[in-house]
Amino acid sequence: MTMLRVRDVGMRFGGLVALQGVSLDLNRGEILGLIGPNGAGKTTLFNCISGLLNPTEGSIFFESRSLRFAPPHERARRGIARTFQNLQLWDSMTVLENLELPIDAAGNRNTLSDALGLPFSHYAERAAAERARAILHVLELDPFVNRLAGDLPAGIQRRVELGRAIAMRPKLVLLDEPAAGLDAGETEHLAELLRTVRERFHVSMLLVDHDMSLVMKVCDYIYVLDFGKVLARGKPAEVRNDSKVIAAYLGEASPELSESGAETVEEPTIIVRSSGPVHDGESAEAAATVVPAASSETESQVLAARGEPLLEVTGLAAGYGRLEVIRDIALNVHAGEVVACIGANGAGKTTTLRAISGVIHARSGRVRFAGRNITGSRPEAIARMGLAHIPEGRGLFPRLSVEDTLRLALDSTGSKAHIEAAYDVFPRLQQRRRQAVGTLSGGEQQMVAMARAILAQPRLLMLDEMSQGLAPTIVQQLFQMIHVFRDQGIAVLLVEQFVQSALQVADRAYIFEHGSIAHEASAAELRRDRKLISGSYLGSASAGEETAIEVAANGNGHVVHPELMETVSMRMPAEIKRALEERAEREGRPAGAIALELLEEVKK
Amino acid sequence: MMPGHIVRFAVAIVAFAILARLPVGLDQAFQFDAALALIWGFGILSLVLLTGYAGQVSLCQATFAGVAAYGAGMTVSSMHGGYLLGIVIGVVFATILGVIVGLPALRLHGITLAIVTLGIALVFDRYVFQDHIFDWFTGGTGGWQVTSADLLGIKVDSSQHLLAAYDVLLALFCLVSVLMVNLHQSGAGRRLRAIRDSEVAASTMGVNLTRYKLLAFAMSAGIAGLGGSFYPLIAGSVSPQPFWVFTSLQLAAIGVLMGVRYVPAAALGGLFMAVVPDVLTRYGHGTFMNRFNYDISFDWFQIAVGVLLILQLILLPDGVWGDMRAKLLHARGAAQRKPAREAPA
Incomplete structure (x- = not known):
């Protein structure tokens, strides 16, 4: 029996199409998985179902009634509960209170009787507390009953969120990344817990998670979203072997990329490298003023083979708030080497880059760059040493023109490079030099970010999700740029969702799993x-x-x-x-x- | 009633018994300050509900009090109603205004909401309380004069029976305080606090945001108005000056200073706001140790509030009362834990 029926739902934010013609059926008692790469529209669909967003097209029916005009609290009362990817507990309330609230959220008693403490309110209160304790017991949260929700570790908070959703006596629970930030053991435990919850509280579930071991284990049926559309659906085993799904996650293998790369980029002899302070042997090569594209390749590889690594990370741990995202990360990048970091979402790739560049604090471990210990240095100091970091989302200033952006980079890093050097690499930017960065296309914006990084004359460039949200052809062009960088002796550390493309350009790769490095292998x-x-x-x-x-x-x-x-x-x-x-x-x-x-x- | 409620009522009664005797021996000016402290106490109490519980920002609490004061003055002076009716009408006016101010809050948050409410305070300050179009409401340039009034047979007017008015105000303040603490611990209070901590979570867990945000504004304005409606009684007249924009800002500043999440902070804040300026003007000038002449003018109060606010935000992030309470609870917890740990040994 169909409980939730999503029909041709579309969601647009201005020009951006987040969802397009998505249809989905969820039967009573089922655990339905919803997977897809970053930005595929999973959370948007959740928001449409729970009422935080109203879809621009299509309709959603819950138990055969349309949800069109129902505000979120009305949907909650009809039996749709949800959890949040970025924990939304009521931090200043105790765990018990967090669960009591949804039990009587409809407010069937009036505020005055609550304030006066009339017996009527008293009994309702006691019943709510009893039910809340019962649920907390099932979820093994008894020791935390009277703790403030905000003081708990993230793993426990996720479980409290689950408890809070159940406390509402829902018929359907939407779980948005319940395993985010959990380690393998905790994820295992969560899978068991979800099954227990389904048995004990008779709920259906819609589950979004990047942890495939969880999704594959608990879901009865899986929908795969990509670019806002349903890409595939089926039983877990079918989905796992679906070539379309694998392609969506890993990117199309494009063998022509590496071959065609050299031809299409016409001999970019570019970056001006004024001789900075020479730290060791490697920079002698880097100090050459103009580096021809082809000849340096062998040289840089020779350099990579000997000598100490340009970047050496040992035992690095970092996180946000109470959440420890990465632990015991050890990796190194040699001069002139291209290294890729790959792994599922939430595996800790971005956090690793951020900890290296000093944007967040390393909790333990050591980061050495160009022979110096840079652990705990300020990000701007690290950037001046020649470690450029292009963050996810590019970190541009949308109202600044292209030229101003590049000049700003020159001024703030004290680089001696000339702005024309950037235009030589990215001729398209010269045509757009007066345009505000925010009005450029995504690919052009990425070019601005890369040009900006290059002008700082880095020795190591860290690129985080360079291809995010870009069309495949642009992505190919950008990957060719990595060849160019390498040829100039710039080492590149790459975090990339198009795994196959990344492996085409990379020398080595680290595979991240659950916040640590699971494998290291040659590309x-x-x-x-x-x-x-x-x-x-x-x-x-x-x-x-x-x-x-x-x-x-x-x-x-x-x-x-x-x-x-x-x-x-x-x-x-x-x-x-x-x-x-x-x-x-x-x-x-x-x-x-x-x-x-x-x-x-x-x-x- | 739950045991918690009984304890709270008992505490309130004891507090009333002690505080009612406090200004007895003092001169008229200090008795006036004591009553004024309660009026501003209500103002801060209304912020505890609105900001401390529901997480909404408002910089027009004094406007709510002012509307109620004028409403009460109008009822008593021009319509010759009893003072009880005056209070009721004052509170109703304030509550209606509260709902109207609450409407933009359904969409706005934080700084934008602060600016909108500040705008409302300014408009009322300049164009309602001081404009001749609204003379029927404000009583013209001189304002309303309330010379004699009684509340349920108790003579309560400024000149002769200031203490009686103080006692009635104090009783109401204690009562509302208890109701607010009860509310904090109950379902309705939880819903308000849920809105403060995470609106999306509250709405997706079944809390009707429209209803509870408007309710918070209405109740808050009503509480501020309850205090304000006593103003004509204790001052003998109403004028726009006490309810101007700056008072609203001061209420917010002192509320945060004392700990905007806690009911007792309202009493502290009210006392601070009413008494300190008066003490300054009275004892702020003279000679120290027969040598140093000093002259601390009233204006210094504003500077002091600003400096204290900055210090508090750094040193006592939860407000004076909030951090004091945390220390007390901690000390008590430690004292209770100690014997428990020794017992098995």
């Missing part, structure tokens, strides 16, 4: 073995073994013990791992199998 290896990455994005049926096994089992189907594989992929020092991978390549056998053999030997 060539990852290109060959798509399964490895799709595992970290889409999870696998027998969660727990998941990705690690796939690495081990690749090729000949030799399955390694999951626990062992865990140690192989996560706890192994990078050097040993690389050696193992090399040996695996030489012998043509999976790395996991070799590791297993070695371990057996050690045991003997």
Whole structure:
């Protein structure tokens, strides 16, 4: 029996189409998953269903009644509850109060009787408290009953939000990323909890999450959204193997990119590098005033091979508020190297970049850049040392003209470069030099951001989600720019959702999972073995073994013990791992199998 | 009634018994200050409800009090009604204005709402309280004169029976305080606090935002008006000056200073606002140790409030009362925990 019926819903914000012709059916008692890459419109659809937004087209029916004119509180009373991606608990109220409120949110008693404390109010109050405690007990939250919601760790807060949604006696609960910020163990626990909740409170659920192990495990049926449209739907197993879905998450593999790259960009001999303070051997190469595109490639690779890394991160942990997003991150980038960070949303890639560039504080660990310890330095000081960070969303000033933006960069970094250098790389910006940045297209804006970063004459460029919200052709052009940067000896650390494109340009990649680095591999290896990455994005049926096994089992189907594989992929020092991978390549056998053999030997 | 309610009423009665005796021996001016302290106390109490509970900003609380004061004055002086009727009409006027001011609050938040309410305060200050078009309401340039009045048979007028008026005000203040604390702990109060903490969460959990925001503004304006409607009684006349824009700003500043989330802060704030300027004008000049002449004018009060507000925001972010209360609770908690820990050993 259909409980929620979404029909051809469309949502526009000005020119931006967030949802387009989305139809969806949810049956009573079902847990329905809603997945899709960043910006696919999942949260927008949630907001349309819960009434925070009114869709510009289409209609939504709940239990055969239209929700069109119902404000959010009316929908809540009809039985739709929700949780929020960015925790929306009532922080200054206790956990108990947080749950009592939805129990009598309709306010069937009047305010005066509450103020006077009449018996009528008293009994209602007592009943609400009792029910709230019962729910908290089921969710194993008893120890937190009288704590202020705002003082609790994020994981507990997520559970309180779930409890609050249930307290309303809903028929349908919309769960917006309940596993965000949880580690693997907590996610596991959450999956069990969701099933318990469905049994105990007889609710249906609509679940959005980026953690595929959770979605695949608990959902009965899955809808995949991409660019505001339903891309695919089906049972978890069907969706996981759907090539369209994999493409949406990983980006289309575009083999022509790397080949065509050299031809289409016409010999950009660009960046002016005035000789700054020379720290070590690498900068001698970088100090050359004009770097021809082709010749430097081999040189930079030679440099990358020897010498200490340009950027060296060890044991880095960081987070926001009570939430620790990344822990024990260790990575390095050599001069002239392009390194990609890939992994599902919320795996900690962006946070890592932010912690490196000093935008947020590192809680522990060390960041060394160009031979100096920059942990805890101010972001502007780090930027002046030659570490440029283009944040997600580009961080531009929309009302400033292109030229002003670039001049500002020159002034504030004290760079000696000439503005023409940027126009040489991005000729299109010269035509648009008087235009306000906010009126440019997304691709052009990204060019401005990159030009700005380049003018600061960086030695390392960190690009966060460069291709977000851009059309594929533009994305290709931007990726070609990375080749250009590399040729000039600028190292690039890349966070990218178009994984395949990123792997085309990258030398190495780190795969992030749950706030730490799960694998490190050469891009060539990852290109060959798509399964490895799709595992970290889409999870696998027998969660727990998941990705690690796939690495081990690749090729000949030799399955390694999951626990062992865990140690192989996560706890192994990078050097040993690389050696193992090399040996695996030489012998043509999976790395996991070799590791297993070695371990057996050690045991003997 | 729940045990909590009984305790609160008992505390209120004790507080009334103590505070009612407080201004007895003082001269008329200080007795007037004591009554005025309660009127501004109501003003801050209304902010506790509106800002402290429901999280809405308002910079026109003195306007609500003023409308009620003029309403009461008009009823008593020009319509020759009893003072009880005057109070009722004053409160009703203020409440209606509160609902009207609440309408923009359905859409606006924070600084924009502050500016809109400040605009309302300015309009009333300049174009209602001081304009001849509204003479029927304001009583013209001289304002309304209230020379003799009684409340349920108790003689309460400024010249002879200031203390009686003070007692009635105090009783009402204690009563409203208790009701507000009750409200804070009840379902309706929770809904208001939910709006303060997260509006989206409140609405998606079934709280009717329109209803509760308007209710908050109406109740708040009514409370401010209840205090304001006593003004003609204790001052003997109504004039625009006490209810001008600056008073509204001062109410907000002192409310935040004392701890806008807590009911007792309203009493502290009212006292501070009414008594300190008077003390300054009276004892602010003289000679210190027969040597240093000093002259602290009333204007210094404004500066002092500003400085204190900045200090409070840094040192006592939850307001004077809020942080004091936290310290007391902490100390009590520690004292209770100690024996408990020793018991098993």
